[in-house]
Each structure stands twice: as structure tokens, then as C-alpha cells.
Amino acid sequence: MYSKTLGLLSAAAFLFTVSAVLADDQMKMQMSSQKPSATAEGRGYRFELAGLPKPEAGGKNIVAVRLMHNGKPVTGAIIIQSTANMSPIGMAAMGAPASSLGEQPLGTYRFEVANGSVWKKPDNWALILAAKVQGESQTVRGNVVVKLSP
Numbered sequence: 001m002y003s004k005t006l007g008l009l010s011a012a013a014f015l016f017t018v019s020a021v022l023a024d025d026q027m028k029m030q031m032s033s034q035k036p037s038a039t040a041e042g043r044g045y046r047f048e049l050a051g052l053p054k055p056e057a058g059g060k061n062i063v064a065v066r067l068m069h070n071g072k073p074v075t076g077a078i079i080i081q082s083t084a085n086m087s088p089i090g091m092a093a094m095g096a097p098a099s100s101l102g103e104q105p106l107g108t109y110r111f112e113v114a115n116g117s118v119w120k121k122p123d124n125w126a127l128i129l130a131a132k133v134q135g136e137s138q139t140v141r142g143n144v145v146v147k148l149s150p
Contacts, residue, residue: 044070047129047142050108053149059116061148062101063127065109067140073107074133077140081130084113088124088145098127116150123147 050064067074079100086094096118101110115125128143 043136043138043140045074045133045140045142047127047144049144049146053113053146055149056112059114059150061113061115063098063111063113063144063146063148065111065127065129065144066107067109067131067133069133075103075106077103077109077131077133079109079129079131080139081128081141082111083128084115084125084148085128086119086123087126092126094118096125113148115148120150122149 046068047065048068050066053064054062056062067077082098082100084096084098085092096113096115098111098113101112103109109129109131111127113125113127124145125148126143126145128141130139130141133140
């Protein structure tokens with residue numbers, strides 16, 4: 001009985017010491033995570049749909065999106081990421097390629113989403129985007145939800 005009590009006390013003392021050391025972290029040994037970048041909306045940016053998607057042959061859709069900053073369209077942004085998934089209906093693992101087709105007209109960015117091979121009925125998809133904007137040090141990230149046909 002005495003040895004079990006001593007063992008439990010030793011374990012408790014060890015955990016208390018480790019907790020105190022990690023909380024204090026005077027040697028700065030913990031890995032510090034980078035602060036998350038501000039959201040696009042928090043900096044006055046947001047992506048919004050610029051009309052209805054246009055179904056194309058082969059289960060693809062053309063989606064037009066505007067990048068807005070404080071209510072005004074942003075021109076000349078460089079799209080560095082575009083993906084699509086079914087997170088709006090709880091199936092984020094179901095993804096589809098989304099290719100940037102460039103800016104046309106100015107301030108409107110078009111994407112080809114190849115969702116037809118993934119899902120065979122009309123449903124809501126999230127188009128997840130990231131863009132570099134002149135004068136912004138951080139990448140502008142956001143998404144739009146759009147109903148796509150197969």
C-alpha cells in the first residue's frame with residue numbers, strides 16, 4: 001500500500017512539475033505557431049458570385065466571382081489557389097478541380113469547376129480561393145457557395 005501511494009505521489013509531482021515548466025516556458029522550448037492571418041472579410045475583402053454558373057459539356061461549370069474590397073471590385077489580383085468541395089452539405093472530402101480562367105471582364109475572375117464526375121445531381125459547392133493583391137502583404141483568402149449542376 002505504501003509503495004502504491006508513493007508511486008502515485010511521485011507521478012502527480014512529476015505531472016505538476018512538467019505542467020509548471022511548460023506553462024512558464026522560460027527556455028522558449030515550445031513550438032510556437034504562427035499567428036493566423038486576418039480573414040479576407042476582416043480586412044475589407046470578400047469574394048462574391050458574379051452571376052449564375054454556366055454549365056458546360058463534360059460535367060463542368062464556369063463560375064464567375066468578383067473580389068471586392070470595401071464594396072469596390074479589385075482588378076489585377078493573381079489567383080494562387082482555387083479548389084472546390086462539398087463542405088456546404090457536410091461532405092468536405094468530396095472535392096473537384098477548379099481551374100482559373102483569368103480575369104474577364106476586369107474585376108471578375110472566372111473558374112472552370114469539374115464537378116460532374118464527382119456528384120451526379122445539382123447541389124451546393126464551396127469554391128475556395130486565395131489571391132495575391134497588389135499592396136497587400138497577406139494572401140486574401142475566402143470562398144463562395146454556389147449551386148452547380150453535374
